[in-house]
Amino acid sequence: MACLSDESRVPLPQVKMIPASLPLPAQLPDEQDEHKPFNFDSFSIAHRLEKVFPVYAMGTPNPDSDSVLPSYFGNSNCADPIWDAVREEAKLEAEREPILSSFLYASILSHDCLEQALAFVLANRLQNPTLLATQLTDIFCDVMLHDKGIQRSIRLDVQAFKDRDPACLSYCSALLYMKGYHSLQVHRVAHALWGQGRKVLASALQSRVSEVFGVDIHPAAKIGEGILLDHGTGVVIGETAIVGNRVSLMHVRCNFGGTGKEIGDRHPKVGEGALIGASATILGNIRIGEGAMIAAGSLVLKEVPPHSMVAGTPATVIGYLHEHDPSLTMKHDATKDFFKNIAAI
Incomplete structure (x- = not known):
């Protein structure tokens, strides 16, 4: 040294x-x-x-990429x-x-x-x-x-x-x-x-x-900028996955994988500003909408609408978000209202 x-x-x-x-x-x-x-x-x-x-x-x-490159x-x-x-x-x-x-x-x-x-x-x-x-x-x-x-x-x-x-x-x-x-x-x-x-x-x-x-992130996966990969342990992102800008990925077993031995485009596409909770699993060629929130421990098997909150196994929509990018505010605490929504599933 x-x-x-x-x-x-x-x-x-x-x-x-x-x-x-x-x-x-x-x-x-x-x-x-x-x-x-x-x-x-x-x-x-x-x-x-x-x-x-x-x-x-x-x-x-x-904006246009050439206009924003730092001088x-x-x-x-x-x-x-x-x-x-x-x-x-x-x-x-x-x-x-x-x-x-x-x-x-x-x-x-x-x-x-x-x-x-x-x-x-x-x-x-x-x-x-x-x-x-x-x-x-x-x-x-x-x-x-x-x-x-x-x-x-x-x-x-x-x-x-x-x-x-x-x-x-x-x-x-x-x-x-x-x-x-x-x-x-x-x-x-x-x-x-x-x-x-x-x-x-x-x-x-x-x-x-x-x-x-x-x-484990495949080199071909496309990942945007302004990303938070919290802790990182257990994160898996597959070959054809796309992660948009300003996404926050919480720790442990965030899995963006396929559903079997299919070939071609087979991994999730995560929109900008999404917040992915700890231990969430997202499988298949599905889209997670912009500004969506995936609750911790959820198993997501179908598309998630923009600015919605999903939870459960399999995950279902339990509400919608007023904030544009939940990934920036990081408000993913288990509040009383959150538990009330979960109980209604």
Whole structure:
């Protein structure tokens, strides 16, 4: 593991962190201020993310992809608010826990961008005696640094973890420790490799993720951005499955599978903004409508209408939702009204 240089051991400055949930300022800063050093005291992460992801990160329809690609991609002179936040958090943690300083330096502070740090973290989680960390780092960096779609997705995903998962302490903790996030980003690389015809390598990454994290996502599966894969353990997503943008998948045995030995298009299609409860199983080539909620433990065998709530085995509609994207609010607690609806099935 890399060691801190003498220069890096100088006491780190105190930085006041601003929560990402703060309200946005009424007016954006002047254009001449954009290239000034990042000041956490006066310019919140939420403000800067609003400039980078102007509307789509807020849950509105995706505009033309070329118009929303962050300007800092491929330009080291432009600020990256997510990467800035990760680095500042890592510096603070190194100061609070000196025993982790070498780990934080090697994983985050020694790198130039989020893609390089993520590649390093993923490679060291997935390495084995015959699949070396250096080889994996090269693979991940080569794909991520040349794919603007992945660059965008890894940032929207980490924002989803920070916003929706109460166990996520910081952007830094999601990048370093959350295997749901790790599994998702390896899948994005594997999916890109699959599309390039490098199917053996993509399958090798899938297999390794399944062994290490207990998450099995076929490289051909199509997964949108702004995804929360909570915990990840036991999640299975089949080859022809499609998961829309801003979907939240709760932990343990979320199974998007087929119903037997059929071939062709045989897996579920999950609409944008859906919330899939823990231990839910969705089988067959069926559609889960936009903004739908699948209750924990449900077995879904037929299509789910948009903005509806289904529960049971087999699942049936027990109500409809007023919120546009339940995946963003994460209101899936077992309230009295919820139990009343269940009893009426």
